[in-house]
Amino acid sequence: MKANTIITISRQYGSLGREIGKELSERLGIPYYDRELISLAAKKSGFSEELFDQLDRRATNSFLYSLTMFGSAGLNGLSLTDQLYVTQRNIIREVASQGSCVIVGRCADYILRKEPDIFHFFIKAPMAARLAHAKDDPKIPDATKETIEKLDKQRAAYYNFYTGQVWGHAANYDMCLDSDRLGVSKAVDMMIDFIETAQAKEAE
Amino acid sequence: MKANTIITISRQYGSLGREIGKELSERLGIPYYDRELISLAAKKSGFSEELFDQLDRRATNSFLYSLTMFGSAGLNGLSLTDQLYVTQRNIIREVASQGSCVIVGRCADYILRKEPDIFHFFIKAPMAARLAHAKDDPKIPDATKETIEKLDKQRAAYYNFYTGQVWGHAANYDMCLDSDRLGVSKAVDMMIDFIETAQAKEAE
Numbered sequence: 001m002k003a004n005t006i007i008t009i010s011r012q013y014g015s016l017g018r019e020i021g022k023e024l025s026e027r028l029g030i031p032y033y034d035r036e037l038i039s040l041a042a043k044k045s046g047f048s049e050e051l052f053d054q055l056d057r058r059a060t061n062s063f064l065y066s067l068t069m070f071g072s073a074g075l076n077g078l079s080l081t082d083q084l085y086v087t088q089r090n091i092i093r094e095v096a097s098q099g100s101c102v103i104v105g106r107c108a109d110y111i112l113r114k115e116p117d118i119f120h121f122f123i124k125a126p127m128a129a130r131l132a133h134a135k136d137d138p139k140i141p142d143a144t145k146e147t148i149e150k151l152d153k154q155r156a157a158y159y160n161f162y163t164g165q166v167w168g169h170a171a172n173y174d175m176c177l178d179s180d181r182l183g184v185s186k187a188v189d190m191m192i193d194f195i196e197t198a199q200a201k202e203a204e
Numbered sequence: 205m206k207a208n209t210i211i212t213i214s215r216q217y218g219s220l221g222r223e224i225g226k227e228l229s230e231r232l233g234i235p236y237y238d239r240e241l242i243s244l245a246a247k248k249s250g251f252s253e254e255l256f257d258q259l260d261r262r263a264t265n266s267f268l269y270s271l272t273m274f275g276s277a278g279l280n281g282l283s284l285t286d287q288l289y290v291t292q293r294n295i296i297r298e299v300a301s302q303g304s305c306v307i308v309g310r311c312a313d314y315i316l317r318k319e320p321d322i323f324h325f326f327i328k329a330p331m332a333a334r335l336a337h338a339k340d341d342p343k344i345p346d347a348t349k350e351t352i353e354k355l356d357k358q359r360a361a362y363y364n365f366y367t368g369q370v371w372g373h374a375a376n377y378d379m380c381l382d383s384d385r386l387g388v389s390k391a392v393d394m395m396i397d398f399i400e401t402a403q404a405k406e407a408e
Binding site for chain 1: 397
């Protein structure tokens with residue numbers, strides 16, 4: 001794989017996108033950023049991790065609620081929600097500038113869309129599989145189809161608001177995979193295969 | 205590959221989805237249906253191929269225009285557009301019941317969603333590649349970005365109207381691929397890899 005290869009992963013809730021991202025980063029020997037971005041953003045900005053968490057964990061605090069709650073403009077003319085987004089965006093740009101990495105979620109595909117050597121993946125799975133995986137998430141006990149659909153709606157609303165694109169539309173990604181039919185390891189195999197093929201083709 | 209494996213392919217205009225579908229069917233040694241469905245539907249129904257063509261080739265006759273033009277209900281309570289859709293739907297179900305095949309477009313993924321052993325793929329490519337491929341299509345000389353976007357909008361409107369789903373959303377497909385970064389043959393390799401992996405996993 002080329003140096004400075006950036007990989008973004010977007011995923012439906014419960015689709016094992018995080019597990020796939022972690023295994024991908026381990027097998028490629030490159031850093032993995034997910035919740036790590038929150039710690040970095042908090043350290044950099046002075047805002048607390050809890051505040052980013054609230055923006056990020058839209059299970060209990062929906063994005064639209066956040067907009068209302070944090071919607072009033074601060075001293076610099078940006079609402080608190082926007083300030084948190086801009087802080088995360090700057091952190092994402094910074095980690096991407098440091099070399100190859102895997103970044104999960106947080107509109108990274110859009111934020112880094114002009115980078116060369118970037119790959120955008122989307123992971124999905126059928127509802128039955130996502131419900132089964134949700135049972136392992138201590139933050140969402142007793143998840144139902146409705147809970148999961150709400151989480152995805154909130155992810156989509158956040159993404160669509162900041163990017164003007166449709167979250168989950170195939171046009172925005174290099175490859176989208178159903179993790180349930182493949183399993184985690186095979187999905188990672190196919191992502192590596194995709195990256196190696198594309199980089200070899202570009203080098204021709 | 206298992207007997208009775210049905211493969212549907214949806215694709216952005218100019219993304220080489222048709223070429224990929226053809227190569228896939230040849231390498232798997234199974235029938236390929238695209239325009240073939242129109243001839244079959246015409247033979248079966250008594251409607252002319254030209255009429256289906258008009259429904260299908262929404263380059264010059266937009267779907268919404270067709271709805272207006274053909275929108276008044278016929279003797280059996282269905283508009284002409286709906287009658288053409290229902291005829292195509294029945295043909296798609298019939299060819300799928302005859303064994304393994306590749307079907308391109310025409311809402312086949314939605315029509316056959318309840319079949320076992322079915323795989324849904326979506327092919328996309330960046331606009332620059334699609335523009336380059338459009339130059340080879342004699343039906344659309346001098347295609348521009350706007351022409352291509354309009355063709356996709358019409359495909360999406362037709363699909364969304366008859367399926368209630370979002371055309372091109374990753375949630376509806378097993379795998380979506382960017383054909384430009386892979387090339388036709390490698391995209392076909394990956395589709396075969398996906399099918400064989402999923403069928404082996406199901407058999408475990």
